Amino acid sequence: MNNNSILVIGACGQIGSELVLKLRSIYGNEKVIASDIKNGSDELMQNGVFEILDATYKGAILQVIKKHNVSEVYLMAAMVSVTAEKYPHRAWDLNINSLLYVLELAQEGYLKKVFWPSSIAVFGKTTPNIDTPQVTVTEPSTVYGISKLAGERWCAYYKAKYGIDVRSVRYPGIISWKTPPGGGTTDYAVEIYHKALSDGSYECFLSEDTRLPMMYMDDAIDATISLMDADLPNGFASYNISATDFTPKEIAESIKKQIPDFSINYSPDFRQQIADSWPQNMDDSQAQKDWNWKPNFDLEKMTKAMLENLKLIKEVN
Numbered sequence: 001m002n003n004n005s006i007l008v009i010g011a012c013g014q015i016g017s018e019l020v021l022k023l024r025s026i027y028g029n030e031k032v033i034a035s036d037i038k039n040g041s042d043e044l045m046q047n048g049v050f051e052i053l054d055a056t057y058k059g060a061i062l063q064v065i066k067k068h069n070v071s072e073v074y075l076m077a078a079m080v081s082v083t084a085e086k087y088p089h090r091a092w093d094l095n096i097n098s099l100l101y102v103l104e105l106a107q108e109g110y111l112k113k114v115f116w117p118s119s120i121a122v123f124g125k126t127t128p129n130i131d132t133p134q135v136t137v138t139e140p141s142t143v144y145g146i147s148k149l150a151g152e153r154w155c156a157y158y159k160a161k162y163g164i165d166v167r168s169v170r171y172p173g174i175i176s177w178k179t180p181p182g183g184g185t186t187d188y189a190v191e192i193y194h195k196a197l198s199d200g201s202y203e204c205f206l207s208e209d210t211r212l213p214m215m216y217m218d219d220a221i222d223a224t225i226s227l228m229d230a231d232l233p234n235g236f237a238s239y240n241i242s243a244t245d246f247t248p249k250e251i252a253e254s255i256k257k258q259i260p261d262f263s264i265n266y267s268p269d270f271r272q273q274i275a276d277s278w279p280q281n282m283d284d285s286q287a288q289k290d291w292n293w294k295p296n297f298d299l300e301k302m303t304k305a306m307l308e309n310l311k312l313i314k315e316v317n
């Protein structure tokens with residue numbers, strides 16, 4: 001990609017941290033600028049350029065874009081469902097203003113391409129929650145969902161009005177072992193693996209039959225980068241993407257196959273209501289058709305990968 005570089009905003013978060021490493025392995029360490037409001041892991045900060053950046057300041061984003069000749073931005077900074085309920089204004093400010101600034105910078109000619117993640121949270125109680133279609137009712141009941149829905153509309157607006165090449169997927173719950181998630185309703189499906197190894201048991205904050213769409217990190221990174229690489233100037237504002245879906249009871253069963261003594265109990269709290277407003281699974285046939293999206297990890301493969309990798313980290317520490 002000639003002299004230009006890629007900027008990842010929110011590079012120290014759960015998805016951002018793995019996205020940076022993958023992009024660097026594809027395009028070269030010097031081509032991928034990592035940025036966040038706080039420092040990240042040594043691996044992230046030492047193998048390429050890192051900038052401290054507050055994404056709620058347009059001038060600060062522009063400065064980094066100019067300094068490093070950036071032409072593509074992955075805007076991963078966001079406050080997700082549980083934290084956004086606590087801090088609605090701050091969540092709106094971060095989730096929406098950062099997007100508007102990046103879209104404006106694209107309109108002003110500084111950027112050629114933008115990636116911005118949306119979420120299953122755009123859907124609500126009135127949405128058909130099994131095989132949720134690409135285009136359907138979107139009446140989110142959470143602050144996070146409201147911001148993601150507004151963001152999708154802003155992306156569609158800038159695309160239609162100014163021809164901005166902005167691409168997006170609706171991530172399901174993302175499961176990973178490298179960087180912990182923070183403040184999400186789907187985070188139970190990460191915690192459960194940590195607790196299975198450390199305590200042999202887990203107290204789940206969702207009920208045993210709460211089915212949600214989920215995806216292993218490798219698939220999420222693959223979806224993100226392959227969407228950005230696809231020849232797709234006129235795609236949807238944001239694509240449904242699916243990999244697997246399961247309930248707390250089913251993930252516990254899959255852990256028991258590896259750790260037979262593992263036990264789980266259930267104490268649903270306020271997060272149950274958030275989960276109940278989201279789809280159980282999504283129809284992603286549009287993504288399959290438009291850019292050949294295809295996941296690699298089902299629940300069993302994911303459980304194996306999670307437990308193997310978390311055991312390795314434990315041994316090293």
Ligand code: SER
Pocket residue numbers: 080081082119120121144171172173174183184185186187
């Ligand atoms: N993982 C997010 C959350 O739980 C959903 O996209 O908030």
